[in-house]
Amino acid sequence: xxxxxxxxxxxxxxxxxxxxAKNCLxxxxxxxxxxxxxTGTTPVRAIYNILYAxxxxxxxxxxxxxxxxxxxxxxxxxxxxxxxxxxxKQALTNRHVLWMHAVxxxxxxxxxxxxxxxxxxxxxxxxxxxTTTTTGMGELQKKLSARVSKIYYPLDFSSSVRRALATIxxxxxxxxxxxxxxxxIWRARQRGIPLFLVNGRLSDRSYPRYKRFDFLFRNLFxxxxxxxxxxxxxxxxxxxxxCPAERxxxxxxxxxxxxxxxxxxxxxxxxxLARLGVPGDALVWVAGSTHEGxxxxxxxxxxxxxxxxxxxxxxxxxxHFERSKEVARQLGQRGIKWFYRTEIxxxxxxxxxxxxxxxxxxxxxLMSFYERAGVAFVGKSLAAHGGQNPIEPAALGKATVFxxxxxxxxxxxxxxxxxxxxxxxxxxxELEKVMADLLANEARREELGRxxxxxxxxxxxxxxRTVDLIIRHFEGGEFYIVPRKTDA
Numbered sequence: 001x002x003x004x005x006x007x008x009x010x011x012x013x014x015x016x017x018x019x020x021a022k023n024c025l026x027x028x029x030x031x032x033x034x035x036x037x038x039t040g041t042t043p044v045r046a047i048y049n050i051l052y053a054x055x056x057x058x059x060x061x062x063x064x065x066x067x068x069x070x071x072x073x074x075x076x077x078x079x080x081x082x083x084x085x086x087x088x089k090q091a092l093t094n095r096h097v098l099w100m101h102a103v104x105x106x107x108x109x110x111x112x113x114x115x116x117x118x119x120x121x122x123x124x125x126x127x128x129x130x131t132t133t134t135t136g137m138g139e140l141q142k143k144l145s146a147r148v149s150k151i152y153y154p155l156d157f158s159s160s161v162r163r164a165l166a167t168i169x170x171x172x173x174x175x176x177x178x179x180x181x182x183x184x185i186w187r188a189r190q191r192g193i194p195l196f197l198v199n200g201r202l203s204d205r206s207y208p209r210y211k212r213f214d215f216l217f218r219n220l221f222x223x224x225x226x227x228x229x230x231x232x233x234x235x236x237x238x239x240x241x242x243c244p245a246e247r248x249x250x251x252x253x254x255x256x257x258x259x260x261x262x263x264x265x266x267x268x269x270x271x272x273l274a275r276l277g278v279p280g281d282a283l284v285w286v287a288g289s290t291h292e293g294x295x296x297x298x299x300x301x302x303x304x305x306x307x308x309x310x311x312x313x314x315x316x317x318x319x320h321f322e323r324s325k326e327v328a329r330q331l332g333q334r335g336i337k338w339f340y341r342t343e344i345x346x347x348x349x350x351x352x353x354x355x356x357x358x359x360x361x362x363x364x365x366l367m368s369f370y371e372r373a374g375v376a377f378v379g380k381s382l383a384a385h386g387g388q389n390p391i392e393p394a395a396l397g398k399a400t401v402f403x404x405x406x407x408x409x410x411x412x413x414x415x416x417x418x419x420x421x422x423x424x425x426x427x428x429x430e431l432e433k434v435m436a437d438l439l440a441n442e443a444r445r446e447e448l449g450r451x452x453x454x455x456x457x458x459x460x461x462x463x464x465r466t467v468d469l470i471i472r473h474f475e476g477g478e479f480y481i482v483p484r485k486t487d488a
Contacts, residue, residue: 082163095126099170201234218242252462259395286373293383324361378402394452399445421451
């Protein structure tokens with residue numbers, strides 16, 4: 001009979017575990033090698049495809065529920081699997097195609113302006129633009145003409161990507177910001193399709209991850225034909241993750257160019273507010289692109305500030321309109337009298353004081369509401385991380401405030417703060433103090449707005465530089481290129 005001490009027992013168990021782990025690893029290696037031979041893929045690709053399938057299976061219920069909440073999810077659903085109807089195929093038949101892709105609404109707006117600048121220069125190229133969300137698709141349908149085909153980006157299954165690329169058959173692909181899906185890039189590279197990354201940057205959260213998984217992403221970043229970076233810091237990060245140094249150029253931030261210096265006049269916000277009984281001299285506080293946890297916080301501050309500023313009126317524009325019911329419930333619990341934007345009709349006529357807050361449950365109208373703002377708060381920066389676009393209210397010359405978590409716009413936020421063009425607060429208490437100071441001081445609000453607009457004007461021009469970067473690829477080929485007007 002063999003007896004084991006506690007220490008020897010642990011060693012024995014570790015030995016067994018080590019033996020099993022080594023055998024498991026060996027079997028996994030053998031499996032991946034066999035799979036690689038059968039499919040023609042590398043072990044890295046085989047591992048990625050297995051992990052992606054697992055991740056997709058686990059996360060799909062959550063994302064499917066989000067799609068259902070946003071609505072219109074059935075339309076074009078098969079495009080996510082790389083399957084397109086006859087209408088799309090006919091539009092692309094015998095055409096040279098430039099495929100452009102953007103994910104969120106912010107990147108999509110950049111893409112829209114880039115397309116508008118590219119179309120006159122490449123009149124014989126068919127442009128296809130893809131997005132991932134139904135909200136993004138709605139904005140594309142609204143902002144781009146029928147000449148541009150709008151599709152959903154395929155899921156990163158190898159088969160879906162293969163079908164999509166075979167149908168679209170692009171002459172070049174332009175990705176807006178760092179949207180890196182391995183199978184898509186691998187397949188494009190196999191087909192010899194030039195890849196461009198524009199308005200490139202890596203956030204403080206994504207950069208360490210790309211570095212950590214260097215074995216996967218370095219080769220992908222090396223696939224880009226040319227890269228347009230927002231600034232020198234972004235360019236350095238892109239070089240460090242694998243973009244060839246000679247292919248990376250600093251072109252500026254396209255979001256300065258896409259921020260309209262004047263709001264869309266098709267929406268008369270003062271008239272909308274007048275129907276709610278809001279007086280013309282009201283102090284309007286617009287909280288734009290807010291995220292979970294911020295609306296209730298802002299509602300609390302609003303009630304306290306309104307005690308000192310009775311003319312204060314709050315407009316909340318959630319980043320995701322499908323959260324409007326949740327936000328409405330929070331406002332109701334605070335005792336705030338609110339009204340939905342979608343419920344305002346030409347017949348709406350409310351008595352003064354009937355409404356204290358307008359809850360905007362639509363998309364694409366934020367800039368119009370910023371136009372009426374006395375003070376603008378940029379969401380996803382106080383109770384959430386990442387930050388939304390501060391350039392939008394700044395371009396309209398509005399006093400702009402945002403929280404400490406502006407990671408997605410870190411360089412932009414630093415420029416605004418350094419130039420006294422915006423105020424960054426550390427927490428809720430400081431936000432309340434800053435808001436009180438600004439509401440009490442009209443001259444200070446105007447000064448911040450002037451400085452902000454000046455910063456935006458000084459940073460435009462990236463669109464033209466990015467168009468030139470893309471067009472250089474087509475020079476000397478069979479495509480007709482219209483010279484820039486300034487070149488004539």
